Amino acid sequence: xxxxxxQSESAGGLQxxxxxxxxxxxxxxxxxxxxxxxxxxFAIIGPNGAGKTSVFNVITRVFxxxxxxxxxxxxxxxxxxxxxxxxxxxARTFQNIELFEGATVLxxxxxxxxxxxQENFWGxxxxxxxxxxxxxxxxAHVEDVIELLDLAPHRNSLITGLPYGVRKVxxxxxxxxxxxxxxxxDEPASGLNPEETRDLAFxxxxxxxxxxxxxxxxxxxxxLVSEVADRVLCMNMGQALSTGTPAQVxxxxxxxxxxxxxxEA
Amino acid sequence: xxxxxDTSYRDGKRLLRYPSQKLAYALLALVLLAAPWLLPKYYVxxxxxxxxxxxxxxxxxxxxxxxxQVSLGHSAFLAVGAYAHAWFLSQGLPxxxxxxxxxxxxxxxxxxLGLPAIRVSGxxxxxxxxxxxxxxxxxxxxxxxxxxxxxxxxxxDPVMLGLDLSGLKSFYFLCLACLVIVLVLLVNLMRGKTGRxxxxxRDSEAAxxxxxxxxxxxxxLAFVIxxxxxxxxxxxxxxxxxxxxxxxxxxxxxxxLVLMVTIGGLGSLRGAVLGAFLIGMVPALISQIKPLLGxxxxxxxxxxxxxxxxxxxxxxxxxxxxxxxxWLKIKAFFETFPLYRKDVFRRGKTYMKSERYR
Amino acid sequence: xxxxxxxxxxxxxxxxxxxxxxxxxALGLVITYKATEVLNFAHGDVLxxxxxxxxxxxxxxxxxxxxxxxxxxxxxxxxxxxxxxxVMRRIVGQPQFAGVMLTIAVAFMLRGLVSMFFxxxxxxxxxxxxxxxxxxxxxxxxDLSLVILAAALLLTLLIFFFLTRTALGVSIQASxxxxxxxxxxxIRVKRVTSLVWALAxxxxxxxxxxxxxxxxxxxxLWIVVxxxxxxxxxxxxxxxxxxxxxxxxxxVIEQFAGVYLPDxxxxxxAYVVLIATLVLWPRGLLGEAHGRRV
Numbered sequence: 001x002x003x004x005x006x007q008s009e010s011a012g013g014l015q016x017x018x019x020x021x022x023x024x025x026x027x028x029x030x031x032x033x034x035x036x037x038x039x040x041x042f043a044i045i046g047p048n049g050a051g052k053t054s055v056f057n058v059i060t061r062v063f064x065x066x067x068x069x070x071x072x073x074x075x076x077x078x079x080x081x082x083x084x085x086x087x088x089x090x091a092r093t094f095q096n097i098e099l100f101e102g103a104t105v106l107x108x109x110x111x112x113x114x115x116x117x118q119e120n121f122w123g124x125x126x127x128x129x130x131x132x133x134x135x136x137x138x139x140a141h142v143e144d145v146i147e148l149l150d151l152a153p154h155r156n157s158l159i160t161g162l163p164y165g166v167r168k169v170x171x172x173x174x175x176x177x178x179x180x181x182x183x184x185x186d187e188p189a190s191g192l193n194p195e196e197t198r199d200l201a202f203x204x205x206x207x208x209x210x211x212x213x214x215x216x217x218x219x220x221x222x223x224l225v226s227e228v229a230d231r232v233l234c235m236n237m238g239q240a241l242s243t244g245t246p247a248q249v250x251x252x253x254x255x256x257x258x259x260x261x262x263x264e265a
Numbered sequence: 266x267x268x269x270x271d272t273s274y275r276d277g278k279r280l281l282r283y284p285s286q287k288l289a290y291a292l293l294a295l296v297l298l299a300a301p302w303l304l305p306k307y308y309v310x311x312x313x314x315x316x317x318x319x320x321x322x323x324x325x326x327x328x329x330x331x332x333x334q335v336s337l338g339h340s341a342f343l344a345v346g347a348y349a350h351a352w353f354l355s356q357g358l359p360x361x362x363x364x365x366x367x368x369x370x371x372x373x374x375x376x377x378l379g380l381p382a383i384r385v386s387g388x389x390x391x392x393x394x395x396x397x398x399x400x401x402x403x404x405x406x407x408x409x410x411x412x413x414x415x416x417x418x419x420x421x422d423p424v425m426l427g428l429d430l431s432g433l434k435s436f437y438f439l440c441l442a443c444l445v446i447v448l449v450l451l452v453n454l455m456r457g458k459t460g461r462x463x464x465x466x467r468d469s470e471a472a473x474x475x476x477x478x479x480x481x482x483x484x485x486l487a488f489v490i491x492x493x494x495x496x497x498x499x500x501x502x503x504x505x506x507x508x509x510x511x512x513x514x515x516x517x518x519x520x521x522l523v524l525m526v527t528i529g530g531l532g533s534l535r536g537a538v539l540g541a542f543l544i545g546m547v548p549a550l551i552s553q554i555k556p557l558l559g560x561x562x563x564x565x566x567x568x569x570x571x572x573x574x575x576x577x578x579x580x581x582x583x584x585x586x587x588x589x590x591x592w593l594k595i596k597a598f599f600e601t602f603p604l605y606r607k608d609v610f611r612r613g614k615t616y617m618k619s620e621r622y623r
Numbered sequence: 624x625x626x627x628x629x630x631x632x633x634x635x636x637x638x639x640x641x642x643x644x645x646x647x648x649a650l651g652l653v654i655t656y657k658a659t660e661v662l663n664f665a666h667g668d669v670l671x672x673x674x675x676x677x678x679x680x681x682x683x684x685x686x687x688x689x690x691x692x693x694x695x696x697x698x699x700x701x702x703x704x705x706x707x708x709x710v711m712r713r714i715v716g717q718p719q720f721a722g723v724m725l726t727i728a729v730a731f732m733l734r735g736l737v738s739m740f741f742x743x744x745x746x747x748x749x750x751x752x753x754x755x756x757x758x759x760x761x762x763x764x765x766d767l768s769l770v771i772l773a774a775a776l777l778l779t780l781l782i783f784f785f786l787t788r789t790a791l792g793v794s795i796q797a798s799x800x801x802x803x804x805x806x807x808x809x810i811r812v813k814r815v816t817s818l819v820w821a822l823a824x825x826x827x828x829x830x831x832x833x834x835x836x837x838x839x840x841x842x843x844l845w846i847v848v849x850x851x852x853x854x855x856x857x858x859x860x861x862x863x864x865x866x867x868x869x870x871x872x873x874x875v876i877e878q879f880a881g882v883y884l885p886d887x888x889x890x891x892x893a894y895v896v897l898i899a900t901l902v903l904w905p906r907g908l909l910g911e912a913h914g915r916r917v
Contacts, residue, residue, distance in 0.1 A: 060475055086477040098472035102532055103464050106277075111465050115477035117458040124457035125450045131457055132275060139274040156269075178476060335720065381902040388662055388719065389860075389901050392852055396894035399849070403891045520727065527724055566743065571735025577728035581721055582713050 013038045013214060014059070014182055019068035021054055021238075028054040029065070030238040036182070041208055041215045043225045045249070046235035047259060052218040053095055055235075056184050060085050060092050072182065087115055091180035093171045095187050095218075099159045105170050106155050109142040112177025116141075145173045149203065165196045176207070183207065185217035189224050197221060201228050222250070234258065278456055297441060301434040309437050311549055316440035317501045319541040320447050322525040324494030326537035330526055331455060332487035333467030334382065335391040338398025339522045341378075342492045344405055344514035346371045346499025347420075348412055351509055354421040361425060364500045371496020372489045374401075379488025383481045398519050406511040417510040420503045431504070440501060444538075447494060451534055454490075463487055464532070517570075524573060528580045530589025539588040547572055633762050634878045640768030642874020644834055647775040648851035649858070649866040651826035654782060657861060658799050658819040661722035665706065666827055667848030668733035671841075673699040673831035675741050678840045681748040688751055696828040703824020707817045715813075716802070730845070738842055745841040753836055771833050778826060779867045786863065795819055853897040859910025868908060 014036040021029040029051045036042040044052045058065045061082040069078045077088055091112075100108050117138055123131045146152055149169050154162060159170070168188065175183055188204070189197045201224055207213050219225050225232060225246055232249040234241040236258040242249050249255055271277055281287045301309050325339045350367035358366070378397055385393055405412045412418055422431035423439065430439050454460055465473035466483050474480050503509055521544055529540020551569050558568075584591055598605045648670065655663045673695050680691035706729055714721050752766035786792035798805035798812045805812050831844065838844060850873065858869020873893060881889035900907055 062471065082474045083477055083479045086475060092475055094472065098469040100465050100468035100472065102468050103461070107461055107464070111461050111473075111476055111478075114458060114462060114465075119458045121459070124454050124459055127453040127457075132278070135278055135457065136274040139277065143274075174472075174476070381898075385901050385905065388723070389856075389905065391723070392856065393898050393901050395849070396853070396897045399894050400891055400898075403887070407887050520731075523724075523727075567735035567738025567740075569735070570731050571739065574728045574731025574733075574735060577731065578710065578725060581725045581728060582710075585717065585721060 013040075013072075014216065015069075015071040016055070016059070017069050017071070019055065019058060019070070020066045021051070021058055021063060022066045027238050029058065032068075032235065032238070032240045034233050034240060034243060036214060036216050038181075038214050039208065039212065040230040041204065041217070041228055043229035043232045043246070044216070044218045044235060045220070045222075045225060045232055046241070049237075050235040051238040052235055053186055054238075056092060056186055056218065059184065060090065086178050086180070089179075089181035090184065091175040091178040091182075092184035093168075093175050093186055093188060095190070097164075097167050097171050099167055099171055099174070101159045104156050104158055105151060105162070106139075106142065108159065108170055108174050109145055109151075109177050110138055112145075112174040113138045113141055115178065142177055145177050148176070148206075149173045164191050165193070168192065168196075172203070176211075176213075180213060182214045182216060185215060185219075187218055187220065189219060189221040197224055200224070204228050226250075280452065301437050306433060309433050311546075313433075313437045313440040314505055315542055315545045316437075316444045317498050317505060318525070318545045319444055319538045320501070321495050321498035321522060322529065322537040322541035323447055323451055323534060324491045324496075324498060325522050326526045326529070326531075326534060327451065327455075327463070327494065328487050328491035329523070330531040330533065330537070331460065331463040331467065332484060334484060334487060335387065335523075336394040336491075336519075337391045337523055338394035338396070338401075338516075338519050339491075339495055340514045340516070340518040341394075341398040341401035342371050342375065342495035343499035343502060343518065344401055344511070345374050345492075346496030347503040347506075347509055347514070348405060348418065348499075349496070350500035351418050351420045351503045352411060355418075359425075360423050360430075364497065367500045368493045368497050371499065372493040374496075375488045375490075375492020376485065378492070379485040382488065383484055395516070395519070398516060402511050402514060402516075405514070412509075412511070415511060417508050419508050420506070423504050436504065443497070443501060447497065448534065448538070451494070455534065459483075459486070521573070524577050528577060528587050530587025530592075533587075533589040535592065536587050536589030539592070543576070543588065544573070547576070629761050634882060635875055636759075636762055636764050638875030638878035639772065639871050640764060640874065641877065642854075642871035643768065643772040643775045644830065644837075644847065644870070645850050645854040645873050646867040646870025647771065647778065647826065647830050647833075648847055649854040649870050650775070650779055650782065650863065651823040651830065652848070652851055653855055653861065653863055653866045654786070654819055654826075655823045656855075657786070657863075658795050658816055659711070659722065660719055660799060661711070661726060662852075663820075663823065664723065664726040664848070665730040665733060666823065666851075667845030668730045668737075669699055669703055669706075669824055670827040670831040670834070670847065671844040672702065672733055672737050673828040674835035674840045674844055675737055677832045677835060678746050678748050682746070688749075692829075692832055695832050696825050699828025699831070700821040700825040703827070704817050704821040706824075707820035708813075711820070712813055712816075734842060734845065743842070745839040747836060747839055750833075750836050767833065767836060774829060774833065775867055775870070778829075779863060782822070783863050791815070791818075850893045853893040853900075855907075856897050856900050857907055859907030862907070862909040865907060865909035872908075 016035070017033050019029050019032045020027070032051070032055065034042075044055065046052055054063070057063050059070055059077075061077075061080060065078065069076060071077065072088055072090060075088065077085065077090075080088065100111065103111070117134055119131050119134050120128075146155060149172065151166075151169060151173060154166055154170070159167065162170070168191070172185070172188065175185075185204070189200055192200060204215055204217070205228060208215055217229070229246055231244065232246050233243045234249050234252070234255045241254050241258060242252040244252070269282075276282065281290060300312060304312070321339070321343055324342070325336060328334050328336055328339075346367045349370045350363050353363035353366055354360070378394070382390055382393065406415050408414070422429060423436070424430065428435070430436055455463070462473070462478045462483050465476065465478055466480050466487075470480050473483075506513060525540035525544045526537055527540070528543060529538070530536030548569055551572060555568070580587060586593070594610055597610075648666070652663060652666050655661065655666070676698050677691055677695040680686045680694055681688065686694070710729060711722065711725060714725055750767060752770055755766040756763050757766055757769060784792075786795060794805065794810040795815055795818075797808065798810055798815055802812055830847075834844065834847065838847075851870070854870040854873045855866055856869070857873055858865030858867070873896060876896060877889055877892045880892040884892075
């Protein structure tokens, strides 16, 4: 199996400092800081409404933060335009699958390669040899992803007919096709059965060790988090509660109180 | 049964992959080339008009079918293309230059509409384009110095490289050639990275942006391409009608174009052509049927518009993927014969979920 | 009061008179939109059909005006109910675009049928308020316009309270937001939706009845729905008070544009207002903001 070639250095990780996000009176994120070191798998956990997906949305520039900064590889990406995030090396999956429903799996994955496709407009109109070559190269690259994730049977299927588990895998594949250095996974295991979750755990580990991609994920499934994550951040009500290894965070009394409620003294 | 025996990645992108496809298109080409000598004169003229409508429909398909931007006012671009071309001809420009300039002007108008349209989507865009078309019709009627107002603008004969193309057969071949060129160019564009990006913008702007697609830029590009292609059709239409009036580019024409792409099947170029042919033939079919109906019904003009409504309703209810959808189902039947199952294309029951609050 | 002020006030009054028509038509549009998220392009054609029916009842059958008014409204309500029950119900759950296309199809069919049945000539009929005017100070307003304005205000109030204060009204809003959940909550969604369509139909029936004496009974009556769209956009899409505010405001803007802007602007003012509002203030005056959570 050919591994997708990765840039030789992924120097620098992700630094989030004093991040805040407000929607009118609602504080979605309040003073959150954390750091993701290169090559690690970092999980963000917390009850629903804690602001986890909002953090993702700020990093990938769906929203402008009210305060704070996001640095990746030493570059400040707090204000980069939304469509330039991927060229910084950050890719993401979405909580509610945002696949392109009217296209095939292959087309979805090829769209993942959009930023590598150097196709001149007039060349496209005339289907020049250069464009033909580029398309073939993109296809070759996408086939590596298909092989990694066992998507070969679904290659030419339209997304609309696919089961939920397969769609999640396609979304993961599409993010991988962008050759990221940092992969943001938003609830990758939601809706998956235990078998699929186990496959996912192996894939996440392979992504880190074979492909050298740093992984930042939001997750509710504690067993997956314990198995796969190096460090964990627990959030609640928009604030960072506790950071550490999965064992440390899970035994932190503040985290337990957040999930189960505090004792009435 | 048919299997995909692709031996290289390039095969996946080839337009004509199977011998049966090549044969079918060769036959079609033969029939179309021989038509002017085989068909009565009236039908040759009608076919030319259908080719022009197909080009306009292709233009709208790029915008609505592929990029998901609804336009209920595309007759505006037909009008701009037609009037610009007629005016340039009246100023003495050669035919080819005039058409290209008309396309450019139509593209500029498309840009003017596309830029504000970035902020507007779905239903609201439909309304903006509708209002825009009415505005253009009004402007054309008032700008008497250029357009001749409601008296109209006569159109000179098409003469290219010394050849008079106004004759029935030569105009037919001109329209056919233009349609084939536009079709090939658009097919190429849609199978390359831009076409994929358009589909991405249509299906999920959030995901498209996260993959590096400049959503606003692609939306505007779609408008510009669509306007240019439809303007081109308008220029050809100017020669077909020979005398331009603003009423010839009214709201009904816009809605007919929308009917063509919807009935044809959103998201396919083949659908655009099929839809154009079906809708374009309705007036001719009606005039065939009229003698058979009672005198009272036949006398009124309502029959044509009634049929448009009926055809649209039937397709929306029973064949939402349009003629292209029906084509693909028939093709699937033959390709998987005898293992075709009746419920392959069955639609599941869906419930309405508000698109406002998701 | 100086003559210029009087002239402007008269313009204002005229504007509100035409605006009341737009408001009334927009009201019918907005309640179907709120209930089904479908923009009913056939609204104007139901209006037009009702006008023809009113003509037939008043002129051909010589019925008294009030009886004809009642029958016309009932006809329009039934027509709209049937359109929903027989046609629109079948595409429930499909994207908004399909619904809009289907209403366009219904609009075409209605237009074709009316045209075939009644023929192309324009007609008119008398109302109890035709040719009658009221004087307020030095200002003149036609009685028919007053009636339309009163009808618009009254109906807006009734419907607003119906949708927000009664159980049936709230269930209408619920089924528009999440239909499956509405079903599971025991709401008879299909019936509720058809009821809303019938209500909108009744409103357009009243509109057609009152508008025809001003604008003539003609196939082109349906075009008022485009102006109603502009009114809706101006007032804020999806807002019922917005519909009436937008309508009145649009009428006033049109009148002033007709006097103070170059010749011919009046015809297109509505469309310029529509485009400008959607591009510059998409929410309109009283509209709701909405976006998509990812």
